[in-house]
Amino acid sequence: MQVKSKIKELLKKFVKCKVPQNNWANMNVIVFGDSIVAGQELIREETPYRDVVYAKLAAYYLHAHKLENFAETGTGQFKGQHNLDRLAGWTHSFEGSIEYYKQEIKQADVALIAYGNNDWKQPNPDGSQHSLTEVKDKLRQNINHIRAINHHIQLVGVIETLAFRKHQPAWYLEGPNGFTYADMVAAYIVVYEEQNVAVFDIRDYHLGNHIDEYVDDRDHFTLAIHKQIAKSLTDFVKHGYQSPVQRFGETDKYIFTGNLFEDSKMRQELFAAIKSNAQQGKRAEILWFELSMVTADEIVDFIKVNDLPEDTKITNIYQYYAAPLRYDVELDDLTLVDNVLLNAHQIPFIKFDADMILRSLDGEKWSEPLTKSAFNDLWINHYVSLKDQIWTWQDGHYVKSK
Known part of the structure; x- marks a missing residue:
């Protein structure tokens, strides 16, 4: 019986490797990211965000078996969440989360990576800076770490938000690390494409461009926009992990x-x-x-x-x-x-x-x-x-x- 189970598991992995998966039916989906996808209970929103973030809704629309959301507020590639880290005894950075959730990664079929915002707007925990080169190197390492744990996992890099500051787009605004938001997004996209990671960019779906789509006039989406992003992510998955822009130019x-x-x-x-x-x-x-x-x-x-x-x-x-x-x-x-x-x-x-x-x-x-x-x-x-x-x-x- 044990041998048969192992054979079934190997066949399952072989099928995943050979056949493109354009849906999440019966799949296990996991999410790594910051507060945008973790869910932010802000003063202007009454609904608990974690239950209605775009990843959760898309998993429902695509009939996933299970979605586990490991995203946390304030986290990135270079820092965790101080209070949570202290209570849990481990650092909730991207790297730390991969190591902590290793067993879940082994069982997952799809992993969403939704970082970047905090890499731009926050320095390292000790106050030192990180460069764009370090952003890229860290992202490559984290992607390779996930793939070393699970060779067959489908990775999706999410470019979530335009970001606003003082009611203006923060696109060309330089953060404390010495690079602009645009530079940070470009760095993430370069690595995703280099590493053959599917890129889900909400700009391809005409979302995130206007300040009234954000609940706090900064980074976090309203409930209505989470719903629209979820439907867009569903379209993206159903079309072989390609947006309309990627399909048609x-x-x-x-x-x-x-x-x-x-x-x-x-x-x-x-x-x-x-x-x-x-x-x-x-x-x-x-x-x-x-x-x-x-x-x-x-x-x-x-x-x-x-x-x-x-x-x-x-x-x-x-x-x-x-x-x-x-x-x-x-x-x-x-x-x-x-x-x-x-x-x-x-x-x-x-x-x-x-x-x-x-x-x-x-x-x-x-x-x-x-x-x-x-x-x-x-x-x-x-x-x-x-x-x-x-x-x-x-x-x-x-x-x-x-």
């Missing part, structure tokens, strides 16, 4: 505020810019702001008739709000009833009041009235990330936005 985004189905100087210049940039291997996405009831088939015909590259993407602001987590080319059937816009499920999501627009916030209440211009700007600020190249209409031409 990054896009140059063109802001178009006119009627896309009527000829105009703006439209002519838009088409010319897209075709010119396509010759340089650039994929185009048109961000379109007019209320329209066009179908997916009409969009396909529009691209053909105007001789645009087949991979041109057209994203309409109202269609996006109707189904913000849709990653295919399907469009919702929108209906307008008494100045309220309904999606395909007949759920109201936009209300028009004279020259003002109201957004559905959570399915039960509406936002404060916004002008059309403010409504458009709000969407752009949420949708566009620092990874994107934006083209805007200026002085009769499309030009790159700085």
Whole structure:
């Protein structure tokens, strides 16, 4: 019986090694990270975060057998959590957690790695600094340590947050260790790609770009954003650990505020810019702001008739709000009833009041009235990330936005 059990275990590992796993059905998932994925019970949130963080929800959506969350507030690659370390008798850094949870790693099928924020904003426990080179070296060591314990584990590196300070993006802000947040994120991505670790970057899903997505105006997401990240992570796993950007390539985004189905100087210049940039291997996405009831088939015909590259993407602001987590080319059937816009499920999501627009916030209440211009700007600020190249209409031409 013991021999048979060992054979079954070997076969199980062989299958995992040979067959790509694009779901978590019946799998054991573990999480290493800081407070963002650990769950932060902050003053503006009543729900215990650890029960509703994106990793927990994604594990549920993907029918995982079990999720164990080893993330802890304030931790990183170079430090643990002082009070917790003292009580537990071991350091809750990434390295320390790997060693402590060695048995769980052996039994795991998937491990999420969600560190970085504290590597940027905190020095070492003794007050000394760590360099970007040390960040990379430490990450390589920790990845190799996990793989030495479990050769067959699927690793996923999570790039979680843009981070804000004083209501401004912290992207180019230098931390106490002498490097910017952007430098730290780039360092993590370099190592993940070098080590063949799947990279789940929430920026690829138009998340984390705006300050109102964070509960504390800094790093920690609201409950609604945790839910959206969970659905995005589910999409990522189901598509072979690739985001839409990884599957289809990054896009140059063109802001178009006119009627896309009527000829105009703006439209002519838009088409010319897209075709010119396509010759340089650039994929185009048109961000379109007019209320329209066009179908997916009409969009396909529009691209053909105007001789645009087949991979041109057209994203309409109202269609996006109707189904913000849709990653295919399907469009919702929108209906307008008494100045309220309904999606395909007949759920109201936009209300028009004279020259003002109201957004559905959570399915039960509406936002404060916004002008059309403010409504458009709000969407752009949420949708566009620092990874994107934006083209805007200026002085009769499309030009790159700085």
